[in-house]
Amino acid sequence: MSTASTTSTRAPALRAIAVVVLVPLLAALALWAFAWPSARTAPRDVSLGVAGPASATAQVEKQLQQHEGAFEIHRYDDEAAARNAIEDRTVYGAVVVTPQGPELLTASAASPLVAQMLRQAVAEQAAADGTQVKTVDVMATPAADPRGSALGASVLPLALAGLAGGAAVTLLGLRGVRAVAALTGAAALVGVIAAAIAHSWLGALTGAWWAEAGVFALSTLAVSAAVAGLAALIGTAGIGVMSLVVMFLGNPFSAASSAPQMLPEPVGTIGQWLPPGAGASLLRSVSFFDGAAGTGPLLTLTWWAALGLGAVLLGTALKARATSTEPAAVRELATVG
Structure with a gap:
């Protein structure tokens, strides 16, 4: 058998092997790219404001820091400053300490998932302390698309x-x-x-x-x-x-x-x-x-x-x-x- 005929015989086999190998590799790459980030979705240094007098917010900050690595805390003097920070996209939300109790400001327009995560985290902590949290969506998603x-x-x-x-x-x-x-x-x-x-x-x-x-x-x-x-x-x-x-x-x-x-x-x-x-x-x-x-x-x-x-x-x-x-x-x- 000549060299040319041998090469022509091997070519289809090599192409078949390439398909068998490349398709699973592409599938693995796609699964890694799409599934891995979704499976590992969790807060990592999510910017969150804390507003109010330092003496009143110290306990709130301590509680938030228990979620190790989850939040990046930004401190503000009052609710107005915290709202401005949310509107400027400096933070995703803020916990405001008021005489009536803690108030959570969120911005579902910035990320519905983060807003939901903040509600759960703050509500759980408040429940452990025997208090209730009032939630205000400062920058809400449109009514026609509430989930964004x-x-x-x-x-x-x-x-x-x-x-x-x-x-x-x-x-x-x-x-x-x-x-x-x-x-x-x-x-x-x-x-x-x-x-x-x-x-x-x-x-x-x-x-x-x-x-x-x-x-x-x-x-x-x-x-x-x-x-x-x-x-x-x-x-x-x-x-x-x-x-x-x-x-x-x-x-x-x-x-x-x-x-x-x-x-x-x-x-x-x-x-x-x-x-x-x-x-x-x-x-x-x-x-x-x-x-x-x-x-x-x-x-x-x-x-x-x-x-x-x-x-x-x-x-x-x-x-x-x-x-x-x-x-x-x-x-x-x-x-x-």
Whole structure:
């Protein structure tokens, strides 16, 4: 049997082995990325305010510190200061000590899961002391979406839209300015449609309509530009690389349905560096908190979009240079010959 026939016989067997090995590996990676953070969801340095006279809050702080590593305590003079901190997204809630007893301020708009966790933790402690806690939701989720499900559910569709946009631009052979225009135009249209659905139809968002549309658009562009940019530099393999990053890291690590401090470290931090997590945080700030604490995620999305679009232009320029250089080299060889 010739070497060529032997190689052709082995090739299908090797491809079959690759499928048998790679599919379970991808399944294991997906389970790790999605199941592990969910199974380890718990408070880790969740910012919580304590308001009132120092003599009155000392006992409350001591009780909260019994939940070792769960809370990062911020101290405020009175209830007004604590409310301002919640509205600025400095803390997720606050325990206010009053003459009538402790009062818990929450912000379900910041994270329904954290608000629920705070109610349970403070209520359990109060029950042990034989007291009752009055709870006030300072920044509540919209009545049309009391569980805040729509915001969390928006992460995957936006990620898919970004992946599809970047892949389409690459596979259709769009380059340079045309590619940038296509990516930007598609993202802008996604933003308008997403705002129309989430805000106008579902009533799940309550901020400035165009600001929300801008967040949806920038979140989509951050992904699509990264996909097209990496593909412009390394080829179509860039689509697969970015798809793995966005779907297996960005999506499950986004903390859109909980909070970054509820995920195991460094997952919560990594998620905020990627477009899905930054997009969810920025949308929450714009929709419910008048943009408070939105600078960080805005810069993250902007950098992803800018670097991706820059890579698209750079990749086009490099290919153009290679194309123009090749004929010159061929002519030189022909002259020598």
